[in-house]
Amino acid sequence: MPQEENMEAQINTERINAKIGLMKQTAEELKEMGENFPALERNTIRILASIKMLEINISDVIDLKVMNS
Amino acid sequence: MLAAQPYWNPILETLPHEKLQNLQLEKFKRIFKWTYDRSKFHKNLYDSSGIKPEDIRSFEDIKHVPKVEKAMMRDIQRKDPFPYGDALCVPLEEVTVFRQTSGTTGQPVYQPDTWQDWEWWAECWSYILWAQGYRPQDRVFIPFGYNIFVAFWAGHYAAEKMGCEVVPGGVLDTKARILKIQELEATAMMGTPTYILSMAEAAKNMNIDPAEMTISKITCAGECGASIPTTKKRMEDAWGAKVYDHAGATEIGAWSYECQEQPGGMHVNEALFLVEIEDINTGEIINEPGRRGKMIITALDRQAQPCVRFDSKDVIEWDKRTCSCGRTFRLIKGGVVGRADDITKVKGVLLAPAAIEEVVRGIDGLGDEYEVVVDKAGDADRIKLKVELVPGAEGQAQMIESRLKDQLRLKTNLAYQLEFHDYGSLPRYEVKAKRFKDLRK
Secondary structure (H helix, E strand, O other): HHOOOOHHHHOOHHHHHHHHHHHHHHHHHHHHOOOOOHHHHHHHHHHHHHHHHHHHHHHHHOOOOOOOO | OOOOOOOOOOOHOOOOOHHHHHHHHHHHHHHHHHHHHHHHHHHHHHOOOOHHHHHHHHHHOOOOOOOHHHHHHHOOOOOOOHHHHHHHHOOOHHEHHHEEEEEEEOOOOOOEEHHHHHHHHHHHHHHHHOOOOOOOOOEEOOOOOOOOOOOOOOHHHHHHHHOOOEEOOOOHHHHHHHHHHHHHHOOOOEEEEHHHHHHHHHHHHHOOOHHOOOOEEEEEEOOHHHHHHHHHHHHHHEEEEEEEEEEEOOOEEEEEEOOOOOOEEEEEOOOOOEEEEOEEEEOOOEEEOOOOEEEEEOOOOOOOOOOOEEEEEEEEOOOOOOOOOOOOOEEEOOOOOEEEOOOEEEEEEEEEEHHHHHOOOOOEEEEEEEEEEEEEEEOEEEEEEEEEEEOOOOOHHHHHHHHHHHHHHHHHHHOOEEEOOOOOOOOOOOOOOOOEEEHHH
16 A cells, blocks of 8 residues: 555544644734733744644645645 | 654655655745745845746746855845845844854855744754654753854754753763763764764773763764765764764755665655755756756745755765655765865866765774875875874784775775874864865865
């Protein structure tokens, strides 16, 4: 069985991507609420940077339509 | 269970190559547009060639995007927004860390990174360390003078991110570092090949056998040595550990790594980077294995000061083999085999200094250190090689000299003036060594 089918069978990338999207939305809302709250804004910026790493690792493959191309 | 997973990213590292290329093309379009829209320097460069983001539709189109050379970055820096100049793509207040290149090839280039870029650096290194067998139970000693050079900073952050226990060996001297490794029973470390060999020598001088210590894996950077088989063997024998190579640069990122299979080459992280190989003479892009050229590289996700079609001058070639580790990231054969600006003509013969290291480190009885000096005697080039005999090898000096001459002639096609120096008298280095001196320039 090709590697790709193995991975698709084991990892539900669509579901993970949806959860990443929800996290990003929540973090962005928190960042907006942190305009006068340094501890909220700066920690949320760090969270968003970590979420970006999840996007690079997982979401890009789906959002850039790599698997369907 | 996590520790048994061989890949940091089981999706990207096993993606069929044609899909990886689709990913690279889409990500190239994205970083090109980001850069065009935000960097005055890049926009002027691209406008002068008549290329706009919408013109990038295929890999063929990417070939027409102008390359960026380090010298161009030097020209635009030290100006507003100070000190980075017109290539900065984010507001200055979003820059969270400063680094600079080592200046080996000229005036250092400054590199700004946002926190996201810094997370990305650690991500690049996480691919490397996981592939080399680092796991959360490892205790990683980093014998590096934490400073303005990126060197092992990102390795430190990646090891932390992965859950390893990191011991920063910052301002300790070599003896104190060896004792700390012994005291804490560290299982892994990172360093330049030069320093890893020098630490082993220092340990032996302290009557400590490094091979009896607890280090089981070493990640090297900064020099070609860990991909030169004879140098790798010396390090592995000295430490009783696996030695792995990786390649990266301040203005690029950590783009390549050797996996645990040690396939005689390094994987290019093709999910995070686009590597092109260009024929040094014709400028043609080389896609087939077995032809050397210089690397043109794009970091597909780096934002503050992007790296788009950067002319790295690293000399590499694609390997025709796939790796038994299962990664679909292509291999470059023998790692980075030299630099386009290091390859020089001596007596009319093209010489890559790495070939001399391969010979010296392959001869028993010679020490790890050496120095090459090229100068002129009248109009003729002259090349001198200084080496050391290890203690106890004095009786074999004639045989070693004869073997050295033969191997140098065979591997480099040149005759050398040989000088044998007392053991310990040639310079020792802690970071990048400067063993090749061309006095003709």
